[in-house]
Amino acid sequence: MQHTILLIEDKTGLRDTLQSLLELHQYQVITAANGEEGIQLATAHLPHLVISDIYMPVLNGYQLLEAFQSHEQLRYIPVIILSARSATEEVNLALEKGAAAYINKPFLFANLNANIQQLLQTSGAAPLSL
């Protein structure tokens, strides 16, 4: 029984390491390198949760949040934003655009995982049977 997480991050090294950490914690992970690819994968797979960077090429995290909010199915998927920018204005903007949580880089995986667990519980996402 696994939850599916879509991880959107343009830096390959960080994306691969986070994917491995998430998989070690029994999540099924699909990855995208930018917001546009993320929306395509989210529409095709309807993951239980999305983790996304903000500053990415092609389509950034804010645009991704807007696209999710205006989509009939994607709007119910919780999105955790990971960002190096901690200014109150940036955090508030992401939350206003529909982010469920905002975590500053660098972070401890335990902190990210606690947020994932809490959001999966509150969103009532049922894990997929494999």
Place this chain on the structure above:
Amino acid sequence: MKNGETTASQDAENLLSNASNIIAITSHEFKTPLTAISAAVELLAARLHSSQQMDAFYEKNLSRITTEIFRLNSMLDEMLTINSIMSGRMSLNKEMIDVVQLLTTLRANYFADPEDTRSFELHVKGIPQGIFADRNQLNRIFMNLVGNAFKFSREKAPLVTVDFEAQRVVIRVIDDGIGIPAADLPQLFQPFFRASNVDEIAGTGLGLSIVKTFVQENNGTITVDSTVGEGSTFTLSFLYHSDSL
């Protein structure tokens, strides 16, 4: 002056503005590789645990790398803050603040360093009243002063006293640490200044200058009393809401 020419003062202003932008951009850019290193260390630790190869030596040194990553990140945050202050880009969002509640929350969350299990003692005197201040800046002030009290103290837990006087609240952050040499006290709040007896302890020398700026932004005052080998007391004072308007 011909079209396209600039004066020396405009050139200097542009240079400062560019330098400020470069500091802001590079400081943020450093955080992504720091995150990648931190995640790689955690992945390594998780693999060592799952293959039952983790021992005290690996654990201690991996934990040390993580501690240093977050220390470096704190230094970047300090650089970003001082850069915002110096370039005039610091925004202020004042609201009514319950100082005791803020300190209580801070105490509950102050267990980030697994090597130090102490908490700080909080003593409150008088009838609590609110102050009109920026929450983020006030948090940074206390995080820095209490953080220093932990960093430079030895045996005892740092003590924070909150004294609600007739017109102001006086907050003291007291430690039994190494103290500050008397000759260093006049420069203590200057950017990049570090006391002459702290070479072995990591820091940028920016923390206290940020604290002083934030205290002044919130119409407060800060003073320090210190004796080498006995400890330091930082005293903050803020007017109550009605008196600060």
